[in-house]
Amino acid sequence: MDLSNCGSNALTLLRDINYVAHVSIIDQVINRDLSTLFTVAKEVLLNLISNRDGTFKVIVKRMDKKYPMTSIELAKKLGEYLAQFAKADLENPDYVIYIEVREDSFIVAHSTRDLFRKRREAIPMDWVDKVIGIVEGPKEVYETMDLIQLSHALGVEVRLITSQLLVDRALRALKLNSLPRVRVVNVEEALSGVDIPIVLSMHANYNERKLIEVSREAFSRGLRIGLILGNEYEDVSLALRSRAMYEVRLGPMTGHPMRTTIALAYAISVIYTTWLINQ
Known part of the structure; x- marks a missing residue:
């Protein structure tokens, strides 16, 4: 031109x-x-x-x-x-x-x-380390692939309580090498470094209002949130529920659960939006 x-x-x-x-x-x-x-x-x-x-x-x-x-x-x-x-x-x-x-x-x-370089507004990168996704027992390759892609796109750490073999299969299907922000952990390691563990479940009593309230507290105090989810077939186990500080359900009462990756992305967006408003 x-x-x-x-x-x-x-x-x-x-x-x-x-x-x-x-x-x-x-x-x-x-x-x-x-x-x-x-x-x-x-x-x-x-x-x-x-x-x-x-x-x-x-x-x-x-x-x-x-x-x-x-x-x-x-x-x-x-x-x-x-x-x-x-x-x-x-x-x-x-x-x-x-x-x-x-x-x-x-x-x-x-x-x-x-x-x-394009001047674009974006979520600050230091916020990325303040939210961790913890998924218990993903069983299918496609579900694991979705979670890996979410971590890859948003940069968030995703901890998977599953077998390394399943993650390796998903990485091969995606033609990716190992990603440092996707980790296979056991139950004991899952909440390491997490200040506020929150279970996401369609059976919880509290909704997004509680998630927003907790997000504000985390933002003001510089705390790290851990979002705990089950897999495509099972809700979060009692062992992990007992370690959570809060349980939150997402979305309207449709009676249909969200897929794991959708629920995690939805919750992260609520947290980031809350932090943007409270900057």
Whole structure:
């Protein structure tokens, strides 16, 4: 998109459009020659830092999949070269050198930290460690797969009181390696580090009101909540119920239980929403 005739706030407005993922400013479109690419990228980087301190990162997008180098390989090679002139920072760079590999050309572009990355509101990552899902006795591979995917998507720790074999089967089906936030535990280990254990059961007397009340207490005191659930066939055992501080039921009185993963996600959303309101 040509922004040369637009006002100074054009990039800011473009940045705030929901479906615009990244914004980069094109410097040159050059022939697909590595030597020329390195020279142009160096010029772009030096113009950006302009004798000031500044960190950079190279991002490559290979539109032409027939190009012999992968995106990662080209980014690494170019990054090592540019590191002679500025400090590389892969996590939070001041500047981004963006390269796009086309069928007959390289597009060389640049961006800044604020411009390149989307400004999106999100749940703070330190909240993730404040909620733990504890599921007793999942029996089916599909149920275990759902729980693994929930942990993977939200980043929350999920403790499974089940066999390691079942978890390994689920990971293979998902084509994932072992995930550090999914753990197989026994009953004794399940509540380790949990300050407020809460059983989620359709037979409980209290509803979301109690969960909100307890969530506020946890937020104000920096406590960790453990959400305890049964599996697709059985409710939480008496052994675990006896260790819980509260029991909560979720949703309206339909008479139909929620699937384990749905109930866990539902409860986490209630907790996070409560914390957002009480920030």
